Amino acid sequence: MKRQLTCIICPIGCCLTAELDENGEVLNVTGNTCGRGKAYAESECTHPVRTLTTTMRVSGGTEPLVSIKSDMPLPKELLLPCMEKINRLQVAAPVQIGDILFRNIENTGIDLVATGNVKKDQTCG
Numbered sequence: 001m002k003r004q005l006t007c008i009i010c011p012i013g014c015c016l017t018a019e020l021d022e023n024g025e026v027l028n029v030t031g032n033t034c035g036r037g038k039a040y041a042e043s044e045c046t047h048p049v050r051t052l053t054t055t056m057r058v059s060g061g062t063e064p065l066v067s068i069k070s071d072m073p074l075p076k077e078l079l080l081p082c083m084e085k086i087n088r089l090q091v092a093a094p095v096q097i098g099d100i101l102f103r104n105i106e107n108t109g110i111d112l113v114a115t116g117n118v119k120k121d122q123t124c125g
């Protein structure tokens with residue numbers, strides 16, 4: 001079986017073809033310009049992962065939301081449960097880029113990190 005993929009590792013976006021055996025193991029990858037594309041195709045076919053980028057609610061801040069990302073790529077099947085968890089979370093201002101806002105999401109060992117700043121709203125009591 002062959003699977004067509006577009007490499008998302010860099011902006012070139014090479015068209016990859018992964019050849020899989022009957023167990024879903026990758027036998028061969030073609031179309032990649034570099035080794036990172038081969039590694040991406042192998043990962044995508046056997047254990048796809050994505051870096052989660054989204055926002056988290058902020059209380060007492062000058063902005064209601066702060067942008068966040070996972071500090072490592074998460075298994076693709078955990079993205080939805082993680083989003084459901086994040087939607088129930090709220091962090092108190094101030095928030096600074098690099099702050100760890102939640103540790104070990106869904107017991108993955110992966111943390112959620114702020115990618116934006118939100119100041120404390122001085123007009124709030």
Ligand code: SF4
Pocket residue numbers: 007008009010011012013014031032033034035036037038
């Ligand atoms: S195979 Fe290499 S050059 Fe091609 S898109 Fe992927 S990372 Fe970029």
